[in-house]
Amino acid sequence: MCTAILTAVLTGLFVSEISTPAGIAWKTFYKTYAFWPLVGMSWILYWHATHTVEQENDISNFTNEEYCLAYLRSQCLPELAERARKKIREGDTSDYEKAVSEFKETLE
Known part of the structure; x- marks a missing residue:
């Protein structure tokens, strides 16, 4: 104004x-x-x-749902991958299946 x-x-x-x-x-x-x-x-x-x-x-x-999924993949996958990488390097493989299921849920 x-x-x-x-x-x-x-x-x-x-x-x-x-x-x-x-x-x-x-x-x-x-x-x-x-x-x-x-x-x-x-x-x-x-x-x-x-x-x-x-x-x-x-x-x-x-x-747009497709845009949201693409945004989620581009923003969250690197973070999830880094978190899983840290756990595996520390020798904690008990949560590996959980990390894989998180990846699959994110991709859906």
Whole structure:
């Protein structure tokens, strides 16, 4: 809301700066005080909007079951493999079957 108010104020200032009694002086628009802040605000709003859309797309990907399984495989399998590797290196093979069943559950 703050950006909308600031943009409205800058736009009004810009219009008042380029307005002359004879009409609008388009030849000097880039020399006004409000033009470059308006360009900056436009860039900031564009950047914010594109990043918000990207974030929303990243979040909405988790509604797809296949994406969730792929994400689970990519994030959890290395952790499960490391945990099983540590147990086997320590000589604790009693939980080996449990580790294998965890892998199978993760893959399903």
